[in-house]
Structures are given as structure tokens and as C-alpha cells.
Amino acid sequence: GENVEQHPSTLSVQEGDSAVIKCTYSDSASNYFPWYKQELGKRPQLIIDIRSNVGEKKDQRIAVTLNKTAKHFSLHITETQPEDSAVYFCAASISQGNLIFGKGTKLSVKP
């Protein structure tokens, strides 16, 4: 089955800097890759997603890139703010299949 690896497990950046979180997946049939942000004790919130027919997608300060050949995808957050501090999860799935989550990255943005 699908296996998703996520790095780093913790990331600390200075406010205004960029943050990059990377994930790899094992199943070449996976074609949907969402990213979730989870604040302590709250539900995961979808922040951006990408499908296998696209290499990059951007939404304001957040971007995701996908390399299908290498089977990895990355989340990029620019101009980080303290409110970006949270745990971020990547996930992968085959169309209409289950989401398989990475282990999460705890992002801390220091003011």
C-alpha cells in the first residue's frame, strides 16, 4: 500500500522567512496530494492541494510543487507569520481512495 514520508518533523523559522516541508510517496498510482494545517486540539484544515496533472499550484503565500517522476511533493510558505505556527500534514491518495497521511511537521514561526 501507499506510504508517505514527511520531513522535517519540526521546523523553526524567523517571521518573514520561508518554510519548506517535503513529502515522498511510494505508490505511483497516487494522484491527489492535499496539505492540511492543524492547530492544537482542532480539526485539520485543508490549505492547498495538487493533482497529478499539475506540477505546481500557488495560493497567495502558499505553494505546492509535485515531481511525479521522483514521487515527491513539497509545501512552500513564504513571508511566514506567527499565525502560521501549527502542525502541517501532507497526504496522498488514489482517486476516490483513502488519504494516507505523513507524520506531520511542527512549524514554529518566531516573531
Add this chain to the structure above:
Amino acid sequence: GAVVSQHPSWVICKSGTSVKIECRSLDFQATTMFWYRQFPKQSLMLMATSNEGSKATYEQGVEKDKFLINHASLTLSTLTVTSAHPEDSSFYICSARDNRGNNEQFFGPGTRLTVL
């Protein structure tokens, strides 16, 4: 976006009792819902896939007789933790997949279960 509710938001119970958690899609229909368990500082672990009108599909290592799932309508799935024990204490989160969507899942707010 689509809204998913979960009830109760937290529950404390004695060991040996059963606890029912409800997951509702409020403004969309969901043939498929998912139940996850999340331990502190860990990722979401899929427990089972709930399918409206049919039996749930459980992940390896999850006891179907302990975690009873019922998905009786297109907007409601329930998870019952039977004979709960302290090791069942966790954060349980459901998600629902919009029938009209492209595999996007919307999460409920979670239920914090504490078994004494």
C-alpha cells in the same frame, strides 16, 4: 467550504462503558466517511472507511467488534467504542467526502475521549 460536525466534542467515561460518537455532513451528502484516531503529537491514523448502506472497511489492526461503525444515511456516520478502556483514550476525528467533489475530504472538529 463544506461543514462536518461531530458530537460530542469531548467525553469522559468509566472503563467498560460504551461511547457513541456522531459525525454529520451538514450541507452535503457523503457516501463515504472516514474515522481517524490521533494520539498526542502524532499523525492521523485511519481506523476505518464508512460506506453508506454497507459494512465499514477496517484497517489492519483495528477490531471491528470493538469499534462499531454505522453509516445509515448520506449525512450521518456513528462510531461506537464498546467496552472502552484507558488505552482507547484518544482524539477521534471523522471526515466526509463530498459526493460532488474530487476526493476532497472535510474533517469534523474531533472528539476527545478519556476513559478512566
